[in-house]
Structures are given as structure tokens and as C-alpha cells.
Amino acid sequence: MLSVRDAADIIFNLVQPLDPQQDTEVVDLFAANGRILATPVTSPLDFPHWDNSAMDGYAVRYEDVHNASTEQPVNLEIVEEIPAGYQPKLTLQPGQAARIFTGAVIPQGADTVVMQEMTHREDHRVLILTTPQLGEFVRRKASYYQAGTQLLPAGIKLTAAEIAVLAASQCPQIRVYRRPRVAIFSTGDELVTVNQPLQPGQIVDSNQYALAALVQQNGAEAILLGIVKDNPEALQQTIKQAITNADIVISSGGVSVGDYDYVDKILDGLGAKIHIRAVAMRPGKPLTVATFSNFYSPVPSPQSPIYFGLPGNPAAVLVTFWRFVQPVIQKLGGIAEGGKPEFMKVRSRDELRSDGKRETYIWGRLHLIDGVYEFHKAGGSHSSGNLINLAQTNALAVLPVDTTLIPPGEKVDILLSQVMSHTT
Structure with a gap:
């Protein structure tokens, strides 16, 4: 045996x-949830696609504001307003600023964004009340991802995050196993x-x-x-x-x-x-x-x-x-890491027993107690014919051969799996 x-x-x-x-097929992105990516994905798009603002505020030239303070604010002319989705028309000149909103394109000539809470507006002018860092609140083009490099590797399971990335990369269809x-x-x-x-x-x-x-x-x-x-x-x-x-x-x-x-x-x-x-x-x-x-x-x-x-x-x-x-x-099915089962050691709340002659699996639930996982043995008989107390279990405690007792509070190996991944 x-x-x-x-x-x-x-x-x-x-x-x-x-x-x-x-052994692959092409599926619509809406049908890709849970599928295994068969080929690596690259994108022709940079992320971000262009320099853009991470904050509502004012796009400025750092050299204009590098000495700004509440006591000595820098007074700049507002020459353009740039909402998200708008292509700036002007290039900032010395002494100029552009009103800008989160996600909007940084205009030519600007290299820094001052958040609006650090400014005071007066009609078509704005007072800069603090010295920002160079490049502050500017999300640079291609700083997240550079076009043409690998975006997603083959062999991964597609879930909401990966599907969002593929959608943003304009991949309406994808090859999966x-x-x-x-x-x-x-x-x-x-x-x-x-x-x-x-x-x-x-x-x-x-x-x-x-x-x-x-x-x-x-x-x-x-x-x-x-x-x-x-x-x-x-x-x-x-x-x-x-x-x-x-x-x-x-x-x-x-x-x-x-x-x-x-x-x-x-x-x-x-x-x-x-x-x-x-x-x-x-x-x-x-x-x-x-x-x-x-x-x-x-x-x-x-x-x-x-x-x-x-x-x-x-x-x-x-x-x-x-x-x-x-x-x-x-x-x-093509999982890159091979799908081998994973184990973790957690504290058992209950006494676990075995005759020690065979490796024994005891079903129950993992609970997160004060930031620490605990294994709670399912109640009732642990006969292999008892289907009832398997309901709502999400973990298997593993007692090795020759181990007859795990006292309460001692650690035990727990079998982790995709099916048993949800814990409370």
C-alpha cells in the first residue's frame, strides 16, 4: 500500500x-473569467497612455514654483482648463498654469501638479502656497507598463483583475486553453x-x-x-x-x-x-x-x-x-505553477485524533481569529459515510502516520486548495 x-x-x-x-480556443473577454491564458499577452499601448494628473489642482512648471510658500506665494496666470478626456491646446510659458483634473493630460511645458488645497484662486490667476516636489502628482507615460513588453504570462488563471487589464489593453478576445x-x-x-x-x-x-x-x-x-x-x-x-x-x-x-x-x-x-x-x-x-x-x-x-x-x-x-x-x-489545464497542493500550518482549536496507522484527513473550517488562522473541526461523526457534516467545511487537517493526537492549541498541517480557499 x-x-x-x-x-x-x-x-x-x-x-x-x-x-x-x-488544445486552445479563442473566447470573448466576457467569457474569459476563470479560464487559463494559453499564450503570453503584449499590448501596443503604454500605461499610462500619456502623462496625466493624479490630482485635481494646477499643472505648473517646477522652476516657477520651487520657492513658493504661504509667506511668499507664487502668482501664476491660468491659461487653460483641462478636464479628463480633453487634449490640451497650449504650451505653458513661464509664469503660467493650467487648471487640471484627475486623469487629465499634462500640457506641454508643465512638469508638476500642485494640489488645489495648496493654492488660492483669484479669477484668472492662482496663488501657489507651497513648494511641491519636482514631478509631484504626475503619472508618467509608460511608468506602469511599456508597450511591446509582456503584459500577462501564459498559464495564469484569468480573474477580475487580469480581465480588467486585458480590457484596458483593448483585447476583446483572448486565447485560452x-x-x-x-x-x-x-x-x-x-x-x-x-x-x-x-x-x-x-x-x-x-x-x-x-x-x-x-x-x-x-x-x-x-x-x-x-x-x-x-x-x-x-x-x-x-x-x-x-x-x-x-x-x-x-x-x-x-x-x-x-x-x-x-x-x-x-x-x-x-x-x-x-x-x-x-x-x-x-x-x-x-x-x-x-x-x-x-x-x-x-x-x-x-x-x-x-x-x-x-x-x-x-x-x-x-x-x-x-x-x-x-x-x-x-x-x-495549463496552470503555470503546475497545480501542486499547498499546505500551511495553523493552530487547531479542537483536539484531533487518529489511530496513527494511516495518514488521516479531518475536515473542518479555517477561521481568522485576531489575525491568526485557526482550524475548527467539523462537529459530529467523522465517518467516511457521513455526508452531512461536510457541509460548509473549507479545510482538511492532515495527521501524519504515527501521529495519534494533536492537542487543542497545537499546530497542524492544513491542505490548501482552490476549492477550499474561502475562509471566515
């Missing part, structure tokens, strides 16, 4: 990112859909909904294949369909050692190479990871599909997705 770290390394090394030439395709199905005779009335012994298939949400949150396309009964022929047909249409396949259930757990046998029969069959973690011990050397895909792909056979219990599904599948989706 593999350690979690060894399993994570094996899985991560199976993944090749999407091809930046073949296509969304990874992830096929999802659940296995088990006991499963029913959300619309079916429950009979004794049956349970609703919540895993497919949870996995679809996780896949979409990570920027991928979810291909839903429904519930597959514990029938070898039906499972084989579903897996064949999945690997010909997806980059990643996720099934839940059917990967343990019971009489009705057929997934591993079917994968062997399809010629898959099974890299992982079990991992020393709790929850999530039964985990199958496989690849296929002979497959057909209608869309070119940089590699064979990766198959994840996750456990059937709801908590185990979510934990194994966060730990193993999420980094694969992010790396495959």
Missing part, C-alpha cells in the same frame, strides 16, 4: 499539460437518482453531483454518465465510452475488494496500466489510478486518459478528489 506522498507523486507525474498549439474534459459516473446497485423514491437499502447518488461541482470549480467540463449498476458488461461499456471522450475519468464506488467491486478487473481486461490500487490514508484507502496506452479520442490529447476509481463513501470521495484529482485537473 502506497504512502500518500508516493501516490501523489506517481499521479502528478502521469500528467502532461494540454498542448498550447492544439480548452477546458479539460472529465467524465463522471457512479457505480452500485443501491444507488438511485435524486428524483426516485427511496426503497429500503437504497441511497441517493450524491457523489456525481459533488464531483461535477468540484470539476467545474476547477475550470473543467463535467461529462455526466449517470449511475452504472454492478454489472461487468455495463461497467465495461461505460468505461470504454468515457476513455474515448474525456481526458480524465472519475468513477466512485466499485474499487474495493468486495464480490461486486469489478472496476479493477475491467480495467485489466481493457489493457489499462494500473499504477495505484490502495493508499495509506483515511478516508480513501481504496483508490485506483490507471492509464490506457491504446485508446481512441476524437479530439487530440497530449496523453492517454487518466482513470480515477474513487471510493464510494461521500467523505472519501471529496478527500481523495481534493488530494489527488484536483492537482491533475489544474496541471492538465
